[in-house]
Amino acid sequence: MNDKVVVIVGATGGIGSTLARKLAAAGSKLVLVGRDGKKLAGLGADLGSSSFLTIPTDITDLSQVETMAQKAVGHFGRIDVLVNAAGAGVMKQFNKITPEDIDNMLDLNLKGSFYTCQVVANVMKENRSGHICNVVGILGKHPMAMASAYCASKYGVVGFSKCLAEELKRYGIKMTLFYFGGVDTPFWDNVSLKVDRQKMLTPQTAAEAIYFAMMAQPGAVPTEINIQPDSHLFL
């Protein structure tokens, strides 16, 4: 991964920041993306790598995503890998979910990652190479009680990603989908379900899997990676 230009969306999150540290140690050039500029700067300062750029961006706004990609290319000249690791969870019984909850899930998890894929794939297309890593989660392919709005957004991510994979392979752009079970990150701080975070996967496990996919041989596409914790998570 030395010298590869990697855009991490959700770079300050549990999974994104762990991956950022791993890639910085490998010599990658990092574009760190999230809404909170101070957190991004703090992460960058921690990396001990001079090859990073922080771009505060709200991915629910297409124009901000376009500006982010322009700045990344302006600085590093290209984008080799896009990691979509931004997202949030609303976990409530079906009749407690408000229109605002549905909008939040669809705007961030579904439309936000659609915009980043759409804009960055257009950049990669010019270079006829690239790799998009979408951190979907297991709730993008299996249902769970209390997760109807979240699952709706994540099943949607799987739908558009698989279509994009078909459209993009002719340009040498790979797509990998990651279906992790529960990962112990700040994602769960605002979720009211009673879950045992000690039994979850670690962010290191998630970051290792994403790194593994990035390291695939040029002609090989790891299309999907599934990793589950070995025990039941609910208290």
Ligand SMILES: NC(=O)c1ccc[n+]([C@@H]2O[C@H](COP(=O)([O-])OP(=O)(O)OC[C@H]3O[C@@H](n4cnc5c(N)ncnc54)[C@H](OP(=O)(O)O)[C@@H]3O)[C@@H](O)[C@H]2O)c1
């Ligand atoms: N944790 C799990 O159990 C788990 C399991 C499977 C899949 N996933 C998925 O993995 C991804 C990362 O999860 P995580 O556990 O690392 O979550 P996390 O620790 O809560 O981090 C979320 C990240 O998303 C960013 N973000 C939120 N809203 C944003 C917006 N509008 N624009 C740009 N960035 C935004 C946050 O930064 P700012 O707040 O500064 O914007 C933060 O960097 C999510 O898509 C999640 O659904 C999580």
